[in-house]
Amino acid sequence: MPTTRRAFLRRGLEAGGVLVVGATLGDWPLPAIAQTIPNADRFLGKPLAPDQVDSFLAIHADGTVTLFAGKVDLGTGGRIALRQMAAEELDIPPERIVMIEGDTALTPDQGRTAGSYGIARGGLQIRQAAATARQTLLGLAAPRLGRPVEDLEVADGAVRVKGGGASVTYGELVGGRALGVAVDGKAPLKDPQRFRFIGKSLPRPDVPAKVTGRHGFVHDVKRPGMLHARVIHPPAVGATLRAVDASSIAAIPGARVVRIESLVAVVAEDEWAAVRAARRLKTEWTGGTPLPDHATLFDAMKTSQVVREQVVAKKGDLAALTAPGAGVRTLAATYRWPVQTHGSMGPSCGVADVGPDRATVWSSTQGPHQYQAVFARILGLPKERVRLVYMDGAGTYGQAGAEDAACEAVLLSRALGRPVRVQWTREDEHGWDPKGPPQLLELRAAVDGRGEVAAWETRAWLPVATANLPGVPLLAPDAAKIAQPQGRSTGLIHQNVDPPYAFPNVHALVHWIADAPLRTSAIRAPGKIANTFAVESFVDEIAALARVDPLEFRLRHLTNLRGVEVLRAVASRMGWQPRPSPRSVDPAAAVLTGRGLAYVHYKHDETIVAMGMEVEVEQASGRIRATRVVCAQDCGLVINPDNVRSQVEGNILQTLSRALHEDVVFDRQRVTTVDWASYPILTFPEAPALEIELIQRLGEPPLGAGEAASAPVPAALANAVFDATGVRLRNVPFRPDRVKAALSAGRG
């Protein structure tokens, strides 16, 4: 692959020295060229423990540096931001850093790239390792320069005597050798006043290759002798394969059937032959696990068995609700968030090369180390014998089908003794990737005569996650009858069920229910989108009841000054005129316009976001158009502003899509919304104008940008629709038919 990324990396690697290797290559899994980064395998045997500087960094004789990151770039910009953080502490230009990501044989385990922690946790680990390396370099330079460490400083890849004078380059000091020091949590970080790279909008190194079609994705991996596979998923969830008629594909040259219990696939050297065989193969299935009725899903959730209650917030009492005094008004509302899919643009793909005693897997998983362990267990191999190499995929936003496709490739490769590439179809991806779970929230409040919230109650019905699950239970082991830990994975979907405001009496309770339809996994900003939708819609309902301007109402009850700052920033940019919602509505107007506001303090201790939205609602069709979204975000230290802006844009547009359009529909057997026609997403004509303001806090830690700005989107949208129409939308998605019905009922 003649990519700029490769060329860029090659320069650094070929110029660099060889790190001390601690083991013979024979002990390492498949030291053949597994990495797209040239010569990467020369590092096999390097330290991997996350407490060692050498696990993260190698300094070469020519002054270039290789950065080994357990966190991976999902299109999210870690590829530049992590370089900026390391470059800052080492004081070398980021372009002198080569980065290897998510290769279990080469990079330390930094945990999944998830939860908006890529920079906030992974980046800080790397920064601390680089700061430790700088201290070590200063120490090594002292005898060479004949001066105490206090007299020395680093500058542009060298240690020099402060104020000018003698210097020695990093390459001269350690080129090619390990540093052999532990990461020092107390190694001083660079003073933000002296930042050269952090805070700059440096361009991402992978964009030119992505735009010119040269960037390598997992879908592009080719191995000698590789077979293309298509897995035939059952017609019903949990069905058992009764029979396969191999003769049904006999006419397709080179195609053959592979069956392991109910895991059935067709393979061929020619991909098109595999596609045709998959379409033509006759299979018979029996049984299955009936799915609940989609139409009554939320009723079923409410009457579902509660396995555990969790008090998320408990302050004061609910007397004002249970026995409201004179002049106290109460209100109650139910909010429903449907099952949604990740909707990865590229159907999942995985490539595996499994031998008798070792395996290499190429996957776009967000958890390379996590699934290295999962696949090792499935194969019955020691973890060290399984090498998982991260390759870019289409965005997955949690966990889509990548791990399933990779696991299918693992089992098929083992059975065939050849490398296997499994490519899912669009129908596979929409039908079989694990889904975002549904959420049901009931809110109640008592509002006194002065418009103050005398009591607030949240009750949420949420599918319970299984504790200590090593990963999402995968399709292939179940089909192949290979034991795996069973249970449900959801992400932390209970956060932000309680309001971020200083109300005196607040109870927030989660009823963890036993079940949910379909397999689930984390989907971007797990749970927080639905919870913030409910909480921030309900705040708006209370403000409307009290006839108070929605901005004024929030500011009155917000004690977090950083929260006040983002809200004021949005209001100022929007030219917010104080008045209660809704505006006076002209029932005869063809198009109604309105504005809405929402706020989140993500997980109550991370990024802070305020969002304003302007909408048009077409009365005849019920069609909503978001015309303008204004967002102010405080995510602490911003490493790369343009990249954070890009993440905020993505959060807004993806969540707008989820709020306006998305609902996974299923019959009693399987998902029926299995393409982009039945599961539509936001299109280019629908994209609103975006205005984003970032608050840079150089002296604060970074708090994460990958998720938070998605949380306030649906409430800002629903609040704007209410402002425009006087009608409250509480059921996602806000599709035209549903909006039209709500408008008719609201006017009734």
Added chain:
Amino acid sequence: MANFTLRVNGRSQTVDVDPATPLLYVLRNDLDLTGTRFGCGLAQCGACTVHVNGRAVRSCVTSARSVQGQEVTTIEGLGSPERPDPVQAAFIAEQAAQCGYCTVGLVMTARAFLAQNPRPSEPQVRQALAGNLCRCGSHARVIRAVMSAASAMAGGR
């Protein structure tokens, strides 16, 4: 299987494939032009867009046989990281890609559109991209990039 001669990125290429094979697989597997992406196989998302005689087509539903003797251009034929086409250059300048999977299809669609409509309005650009899907939410940057490419190209080179 049959031998076909295709004109791809200005070069004649002979491949031995089933005539019904979608162009997408021929490009990716037989000609090693992996920049063109499989997104749905249903002509719903645009990730596989290439040019046939300058017109944007979905290579996932276009058979190899049907493009014999026509000029096929893929993303690789448009430009390179070192010498990007004006649309590619504008995408790079706007950093108009996140995961980058749908990006090539957007570039190909935009390039063919601008050839026909050199001075489009923003609503026309949005409409031209209506058949391309993006999940990461790069829409605003993509629209800006196409508008800026249009200006750059109209400005004369």
